Amino acid sequence: MQKKFYLLSVALVLAIVVIVMTGCPSGKTGSTVSGDAASKVYVAPGQHDELYGFISGGFSGQVSVIGIPSGRLFRVIPVFSQDAEKGWGYSEETKPMLMTSHGFIPWDDAHHPELSETEGMADGRWLFINGNNTPRVARIDLTTFRTSEIIELPNSGGNHSSPFATENTEYVVAGTRFSVPYPNSDVSIEDYKAKFKGAISFIKIDKTTGAMDLAFQIMMPGFDYDLARSGKMKSGNWMFFSMYNTEQANTLLEVNASQNDKDFIAAINWKKAEEYIAQGKFKEVSGEYYHNTYNEGTHTATSEVKNKVKCLIPEECPGLVYYMPTPKSPHGCDVNPTGEYIVGGGKLAQVVTVFSFDKMLKAIDEKKFEKTIDGIPVLDYKSVVHGEVEKIGLGPLHTEFDDNGNGYTSMFVSSEIVKWNVKDLKVLDRVPTYYSIGHLLVPGGNTRHPYGKYVIALNKITKDRYLPTGPELTQSAQLFDITGDKMKLLSDFPTIGEPHYAQAIAADKIKDKSKQFYKLEDNKHPYKCLTEAEARVERKGNTVHVWLTAIRSHFMPDNIEGVKIGDEVYFHVTNLEQDWDVPHGFAIQGAANSELLIMPGETQTLKWVPKKVGIYPMYCTDFCSALHQEMQGYVRVSPASSAVKISWNKPTN
């Protein structure tokens, strides 16, 4: 007994010594960064980064634009969430962008940025991103870095496997994370298995304008559709979707949806789907959804309400969908640059499963089916699998590729990136991430030709990594050099919101196309005011319209009288500047919306309903010039019964 205690003590002391000698794994990373790391991420003042990075803001609902390798933040693009800084969702022109069949929804959960592609390569034209909460897909124009379009998805319950694009951006897809009744209706949740279905939407993208159109949905079994990726080259006609909860549980999913050893990756032949649509083999299903478009000419968004969607049912469309059994609750579902290998990150398994596209076609040809589910053949696992990467780590989530035949897989649970060879399935290297990496990216790592210089980890937890800021801490991204055999940590930097996923593109593909300002002569806004001579105030009943101009450094008109309690005042502010980087702001005391930030040549409208009699200052909020502080005016608000007539002051210069 004493001897045992003695041995135990010795073991304990030894263990402590070992821990102290090797250093605690608690974010003291000074020693893990090699000497030349700083020079590799240093972009000198005035120099430009090599790449643009687009990082989703998660629950912030927005997208951030950063430079890579510096990690410098350039812009937060408002997408699904109101942004008072830019007046997004507050100005009268942008409010329709956030309209849905549930009304005005000023927030969403933005997960996966997806750059538009031409011939399997990011082309720098548009960026798509999904709203997970109230199912939506947005398109951002990369000449203006603004959201141009948002389309809602009917009969969907959480748009997670989205918005992954086909190789020429023929479609972006949107698979529902939460299955719901199809069409959505009032049923008991206990009827899940019988009545809940998983809609996978295919959104057609116009080749020249990028305009989105919900082409069709595929009514899949009621599983949880997680992520997706387009095939490439030979597999380019296929879209692959991972899914979990094939148990079809509707309560305590953390246990009940984790029982099956294998769930599925679905292979959907979208060319086949187009044939079935052309043949008229679809059902028209009801489902209200909004389609919001921002018009660059009128500087105004409009909403269109639609009520029907074309639906394909796999049982009636042979050859449309196949299932590949995948261990276990797979998350990532990624296709390597040649299009031959489909990689499933088995979140709850300790393996990464690699399928062969050629084997998949052969198995389909030879009808090697284990069974069928709702008319969908389940392919024999052994016939389609290329192999499993064993002992890769804990919680494999998401894989991207370099141009040397390697995969980089994030491990959420063991908090690391593992590099492995896609062909021989050998693990080559692993590096820790700080902490709990979700997705990762290699620039171009989802395309035919990855650039293969960096891998970026997108981390959920930072704990001790930065100066503490109370209970709420930032999430982070970490940049690793992958040019050598071993991955090398170069830097890490905080992100906005939660960085679910990010994509990067060579700066040259975007920067020269970036718009500098809007041309005044192209302004088609119904309340535009292109000269100071036209600036005026008009009353129509209880509505007062102000045609207001802004130019360095005054508003025209600058003093307004005759507004009364009970009036709704619309300030239509046109920025008359025609020069780069000269926005004007507009704010008035007591504005229940936000300020406005008006780009040169643009017109934006602030609605203002004064509640109290008095004098209200208005002013420019964006430091525009040496006389910015002088850029101000007053509005006099009189009692409802007042006889003060509308009048305004136009000072001469």
Next chain:
Amino acid sequence: MNKTSSLIFAIAALLLVIVYFTPIWTIGLEAPQYPEGIGLKIMISGIEGKKPNDLQSLNGLNHYIGMQKINPESIVELKIMPYIILFFIVFGILIALVKKKILGWIWVGLFAMVGIVGLYDFYLWEFDYGHNLNPHAAIKVPGMTYQPPMIGSLQLLNFTATSYPGIGGIVIGLAILIAVYALLMKKKS
């Protein structure tokens, strides 16, 4: 004038066609806030920004120091200059046809005079813009005037103004020199 010299004289006159399509003078301005520069191209028939909206931007900036708006429409010289150049092209070709040396010298003399008067006129405009300032201007620096240089660079508050002849201006000079050369050519013995 022999055949060669009259041909060269005709070329000198025809070169002036270029003046219709290129600026005779350029003024460039650089400031910390304008790393990309902002500038004006003075054509024989108008004043344009180097970039599409430079003139408007410049007028906007100039109002701080009380400079008058540059309004090309109101500058009468820009209306008559195209006809003057046309006159020298047509007259020059006629001289080359009739091969009269004395007419050639009159052409050179007249053109040189017009050039000198033009430059003086340009100076007067610059002087007027630079000195005739609105007394209520927001920014008044005691003793400061804003006349841009004719040739060369000058610091005007935060702007460095640089002024040089444009291609059109250089062509006018070249045309005169070529014409003189044509008139001085000796007959080959």
